[in-house]
Amino acid sequence: VGLVSTMALTGKEMIAALNAQSDSVTTVVHNSTSILRYYHTAGMLHSQADVYLSEGDHERAYVMLKKFARMYLLVIAEHNAYNTKQYQSEKFKFKRLCNQALAKIKELKESITTKYDKGFQESKSKATSSPALATPTTTTTTAPAAPTPSTTSTNPLVDQFALLRLGSKGTLPTKDTKSPASPQYPSAPALSHPQPSTTTTTTRPTKPTNPPPTQPAVSNSAAQFSSFRQVLLPQDLTSRFMKLAKYNTSKGNETCGILCGKLAKNQFHITSCILPPQTGSHNKTSTYGEEKLIALQESKGLLTLGWIHTHPTQSCFLSSIDLHTQFSYQAMMPEALAIVMAPTDRRLREGIFSLTKEGMVVIGNCPERGFHPHPNPERLYQQATHVALSRAKTQFYDLRSK
Ligand SMILES: [Zn+2]
Ligand SMILES: [Zn+2]
Structure with a gap:
């Protein structure tokens, strides 16, 4: 994906696209599932965000932190066992992590918006000064399939x-x-x-009977x-x-x-x-x-x-x-x-x-x-x-x- 197509969205549009992903996390709580499993899931989201942050991948870190905060606030806090004495240490640990995450989300939202707005302006000014650069480039989204023995076709x-x-x-x-x-x-x-x-x-x-995965309507x-x-x-x-x-x-x-x-x-x-x-x-x-x-x-x-x-x-x-x-x-x-x-x-x-x-x-x-x-x-x-x-x-x- 070239620079021009990466920067095709404004900051606001990119944040909306990232929000659409983070908000796809289910917020239905199943009390039959142990709260420990939910805490483990939330912990996995948080540690993935940490990895992305350490690698400077702010967009993915933003999505993971939002998924984490939603999981804690909308699912775990609604679980029957949330306020029981047995899980107090988890409750306080994740409450603290969630507050930190919310602050970081705000910070990332601003830096991502600035980055994409800047890129959008640059690609626009490039397009006006040199129309040839604005030619849309075709990017393939799938890698060629590995060679497959013909016997498998049946x-x-x-x-x-x-x-x-x-x-x-x-x-x-x-x-x-x-x-x-x-x-x-x-x-x-x-x-x-x-x-x-x-x-x-x-x-x-x-499985030829399965339809190919549908591409999201957002740009590449x-x-x-x-x-x-x-x-x-x-x-x-x-x-x-x-x-x-x-x-x-x-x-x-x-x-x-x-x-x-x-x-x-x-x-x-x-x-x-x-x-x-x-x-x-x-x-x-x-x-x-x-x-x-x-x-x-x-x-x-x-x-x-x-x-x-x-x-x-x-x-x-x-x-x-x-x-x-x-x-x-x-x-x-x-x-x-x-x-x-x-x-x-x-x-x-x-x-x-x-x-x-x-x-x-x-x-x-x-x-x-x-x-x-x-x-x-x-x-x-x-x-x-x-x-x-x-x-x-x-x-x-x-x-x-x-
Ligand atoms: Zn079944
Ligand atoms: Zn089995």
């Missing part, structure tokens, strides 16, 4: 891991060529080429702040998770892990996988000890980026219970992934899924619990396209009782 499910590995094979550096700017997060090889900052497609869409310069951020998945994660799950898998029981990581330069890096205390049966896993899990994540500064679980005897898909679980992850973090490991599924052993927009609406409004049918389940989720493999090594935390 198969609706694609082995994404094979594709991702295939895509990275040719470009994998033989020596360690990590960027010195962010040594702890090696980029995915596929990203060593400059990519458009909007939608980056690592595999082609695998505002749209760049609203697209899904890419998630980098260490290529060792799934195989090492399967080793930890081996005993359960041999008994036909499921195993579950939480995908955690960090934000850097507008990309999520999965760094860790936590196996919480759990009891797994052949078709579902129940985890417990959420307080311990959140405490561990908070002590390590880890964002929740999704989950991984096994289907020891079933095929690779999201069951109705899985869809509801994934909904709560995506409500917390829109880019969250659901990885399903199905060693006995010959079509697809590993799947990386996320709910579609339609899926988020349908599941969010579904009052059923336990296994139950959903109409048109194939429209509710799809193979995630905002993921790429990285050469990072996964840190595992196994909290299961031995």
